[in-house]
Amino acid sequence: MKVYIVGAGPGDPDLITVKGLTLLKEADVVLYTDSLVSEELVKRANPKAEVLQSSGMALEEMVELMSERVRQNKKVVRLHTGDPSVYGAIMEQIVLLKQAGIEVEIVPGVSSVFAAAAALGAELTIPELTQTLILTRAEGRTPVPEREKLRDLAAHHCTIALFLSATLTKKVVKELREAGWSDDTPVAVVQRASWPDQVIVRTTLKHLDEEMGRHGIRSHAMILAGWALDPRLHEKNEHRSKLYDKTFTHGYRKGVSAP
């Protein structure tokens, strides 16, 4: 009596995990988030599987459907975009499924934040520049708790990844400025990371809002902000980790004295 909640990855159908793909191929029923999961991936399900889109369904309807099929001894895969644990609205499904006596197993996926970083060739945690990544969203119709306001989070001057914020860039810029971020802070936007029509925009805090308008980006975008996104890091040779420092000893390598 189990539903598998599977991370589909950011878009490229090859970015699902091996475990996720095996479950997808074995499933009798696939319920997927049609707005962001690739049809190419869904086509890899068993041709005999019942494949359903979730965008037109209410929570209760989805849970009722999944519970009913599980009770008929069918293998049910609920396919979510990216990694299900980030803005996946899975907890409300888990609660109702558990109330119906159905267990849930979650199979992680590649989140769009990491697909965006890959598209940019970025490391989000650059030694001695920033060692912290905050995943958050700007406040729009969905409220954000008072203690998590963007300007307060931004006081750390670390890398910030903004989901669900493409139409809120005026607010983003205002809050980051209030936190003391300079106008020249690098910002990179990746729309539809890993899809064939992926768009990359590299800009600065000052020009973020106008660049979003110029490129007509209003959805499916990951905004990454902070000095780890500085494109000049690709040429600089300043920030090195201790991990591969030959004078730094650790369990897998004895230190070598510096000349």
Ligand SMILES: C[S@@+](CC[C@H](N)C(=O)[O-])C[C@H]1O[C@@H](n2cnc3c(N)ncnc32)[C@H](O)[C@@H]1O
């Ligand atoms: C409901 S959230 C789901 C996030 C998903 N669980 C994840 O791990 O990527 C949808 C938001 O994720 C981001 N997103 C999802 N897929 C994306 C992609 N391929 N490229 C860029 N951003 C994406 C956008 O910010 C979008 O508004």
